[in-house]
Amino acid sequence: MIPSENPGGIVPRMDAYPPRLMLPLAEHAGPSDFREPTLRWHVLWTRSNCEQLVYEQLSVQGFELWLPMLDKWARRKHVRVPFRAPMFPGYLFVREAVDRTSYTEISRTRGMVRILGERWDKLATVPDREIEAIRQVHESDTPGVPHAYLQEGQRVRITKGPLTDVEGFFVKTDARKGLLVLSIEMLRRSLAVKVNRGMVVAI
Numbered sequence: 463m464i465p466s467e468n469p470g471g472i473v474p475r476m477d478a479y480p481p482r483l484m485l486p487l488a489e490h491a492g493p494s495d496f497r498e499p500t501l502r503w504h505v506l507w508t509r510s511n512c513e514q515l516v517y518e519q520l521s522v523q524g525f526e527l528w529l530p531m532l533d534k535w536a537r538r539k540h541v542r543v544p545f546r547a548p549m550f551p552g553y554l555f556v557r558e559a560v561d562r563t564s565y566t567e568i569s570r571t572r573g574m575v576r577i578l579g580e581r582w583d584k585l586a587t588v589p590d591r592e593i594e595a596i597r598q599v600h601e602s603d604t605p606g607v608p609h610a611y612l613q614e615g616q617r618v619r620i621t622k623g624p625l626t627d628v629e630g631f632f633v634k635t636d637a638r639k640g641l642l643v644l645s646i647e648m649l650r651r652s653l654a655v656k657v658n659r660g661m662v663v664a665i
Contacts, residue, residue: 504579505554508553508573509573513552513553513554527556528597529554529555550646556568556577560582562583565585605655607653608654609652612633614631616632618665632662635656637659639656642655
């Protein structure tokens, strides 16, 4: 595993349910009469090479962010040098119950283009299962590589090892091995990891 100055992992939010998001249903509502905000994953579209800049600014403000990274190599002066790069260039993810205030805070961040969606109250969301599958790969240190976006194929589930219960498309590469392809459908981007055929079952 190549060392990283920034693990690009989840930054816990100290105030996961801030007061501004707690909406009373009645004037004299009790604790059980309040609606908890729904935390969903949203996609932040950044300017070129600004993923880290946006990540650092919003993490200081307490937002729960995820910037998955990949280990890559570059050739400099005939020498191969390791470096870390965003798994999905130009994008990172925030888990937030977005209201007008938080939408404005995020949108005004230096390096941001916009949050994907029509407007602040009609934002696009990423299903938890897609985020969790790629997070599990990321946190297991299983090498992953970008892959052509897949919409169809044989869906499988991993039955053993650090990726147990991860689901995705299986692409056969030889009699004993294949690729497990995971996707963020909204971005039409996919990531592939090598797996043994004996570790997967069709679903």
